[in-house]
Amino acid sequence: MSVIIVENVSKKYVIDHKKGKGSNTLRDLLAENVRQFFGDKEKKNATQEEFWALRDVNFEIEQGDRIGIVGHNGAGKSTLLKVLSKIIEPTSGSVRIRGRVASLLEVGAGFHPELTGRENIYLNGALIGMSRSEIRAQFDAIVQFAGIEKFLDTPVKRYSSGMYVRLGFAISSHLNAEIMILDEVLAVGDAEFQRKSLAKMRENADSGRTILFVSHNLTAVQAFCNKTLYFEKGRLIEQGETNQIITSYLSKISQYRPLRQWDTPEEAPGNDLVRVKHIELIPDYQEELTHIDVRTPMRFRFEFWNRMDRANLNLSMHLNSLTGECIFNVGSRSQPYGKGLIVGECQIPGYFLNDGSYTISIMIVKDTVTPLFTLEEGITFEVKDYHEGILVDGKWPGYLRPQFPFTMGMVEPST
Incomplete structure (x- = not known):
């Protein structure tokens, strides 16, 4: 029912615009009423705009x-x-x-x-x-x-x-x-x-x-x-x-943004300690497709400049939904590095993410506990659906879509 x-x-509202500066003091309001009484000489300087807050809603x-x-x-x-x-x-x-x-x-x-x-x-x-x-x-x-x-x-x-x-x-x-x-x-x-x-x-x-x-x-x-x-x-x-x-x-x-790159440290995001040079999501497209679906393996590649003489560093990758939930957080092994360009890569297997829109944020960490710099929503991408012949009523629930080994059989047939 x-x-x-x-x-x-x-629902329509009418917005009044008047050329020139004005105010809502009592003196100005009285003066405006007098002008309107004697013919509204400023009418030609006034314009009205229609604003539709709602339009044909059913x-x-x-x-x-x-x-x-x-x-x-x-x-x-x-x-x-x-x-x-x-x-x-x-x-x-x-x-x-x-x-x-x-x-x-x-x-x-x-x-x-x-x-x-x-x-x-x-x-x-x-x-x-x-x-x-x-x-x-x-x-x-x-x-x-x-x-x-x-x-x-x-x-x-x-x-x-x-x-x-x-x-x-x-x-x-x-x-x-x-x-x-x-x-x-x-x-x-x-x-x-x-x-x-x-x-x-x-x-x-x-x-x-x-x-x-x-x-x-x-x-x-x-x-x-x-x-x-x-x-x-x-x-x-x-x-x-x-x-x-x-x-x-x-x-x-959302904006589909699988690649971001900065050519010099001066223009790159970061600080005096580290600066991001390059982040990229590289899909291994299936069956000559040009979009990512739930089967698609991906590589997340990153490069950043280290500006410290010696530091134990690792990079933490956060994959989030567009609504803000962290789906997972994975980090590289912490190792000592000197000044220079550091590169790395993380593999995201196929049959792991469900269809939906996602972002990748990165955090560069010192000594496994001290964040040096965080780049929020550095990469944005979308995963399309693929049911592989399975009939599904509506969206497959959850953020993950793994294919784990799953066995099922009859222990003893009934008579």
């Missing part, structure tokens, strides 16, 4: 769906959530929602700063249509989850941003709204709060609640959401299964 239906929704959300919403800043994600929360009206199109909605769109949204934490819990519950007895039944759980027992009767204007978000999330997740709308709720707060929040979101989803979750933390989106919407410049570009959409999103924003 669809609980949210969005049809041809667009989708449906089923009950119990956990929907991630991803895209660059300015893509229209927060505007969409405000439309769904009925904070703003769309310029055109329609939104149909079945059920009560609890929203947490920004720090302090929905709070009255002069009211205490206790009073704001009841206020927020009332805003989404809950009775006082319904709120009272969840009150202790909200306070305990937010961890604000000592400040319950303190005006929330004195709360830190972290306390604001903890209380806001606790209210949204414990009050009995059928739909939760969350915008970057994990951007503020420590690791323990983020862990608790994700666990509570899963608990709410398991009970049948529908959740919309905007976040730049793609790891959290992948871990929690079963479907994802990808927005770009106000338009819904893709929608579907989360891993598929995030892979598509990352492939669009």
Whole structure:
């Protein structure tokens, strides 16, 4: 059953531009009103620009769906959530929602700063249509989850941003709204709060609640959401299964960069001790292909200048997903080197990485414990899928795709 239906929704803002310098002082505003009264002589110096925050957006959300919403800043994600929360009206199109909605769109949204934490819990519950007895039944759980027992009767204007978000999330997740709308709720707060929040979101989803979750933390989106919407410049570009959409999103924003080289130490990244000369990913393409797939063996080659007379050095290679997780870290053996150019190579076998987008970072280390220089995301590359005749519904899970020896047989046939 669809609980949210969005049809041809667009939202337009009109931005005024005036030539020359201006200000918003009372004197300037009075002067502008007088000019408008006598014919607006500066009208010819004013221009207006239409900005479409959303354009022709269509989708449906089923009950119990956990929907991630991803895209660059300015893509229209927060505007969409405000439309769904009925904070703003769309310029055109329609939104149909079945059920009560609890929203947490920004720090302090929905709070009255002069009211205490206790009073704001009841206020927020009332805003989404809950009775006082319904709120009272969840009150202790909200306070305990937010961890604000000592400040319950303190005006929330004195709360830190972290306390604001903890209380806001606790209210949204414990009050009995059928739909939760969350915008970057994990951007503020420590690791323990983020862990608790994700666990509570899963608990709410398991009970049948529908959740919309905007976040730049793609790891959290992948871990929690079963479907994802990808927005770009106000338009819904893709929608579907989360891993598929995030892979598509990352492939669009990443730059395929298998080689980087610097000709002289002066222009190369590094410092007075070491500087990087060359890093390169060299695929051993299979069957005359021109792209890397899960079967492709690769060599990672590196060169760097050592500017120290004598030092025990090794290079550590970090292979990461584009969402930031370290897939593995492998290092060369530490050896003594004098001044000069040091070269090396690392083999990455085929049938090891799953399809997806990856980066390689390097760290040059002294005496196995002292990092001298780190080059983040030096190499960016993509691995394509290859199923070899195996029928797979959706993306193969995980970052690795190894082919280990695997035996299976019948010990004793049944009669």
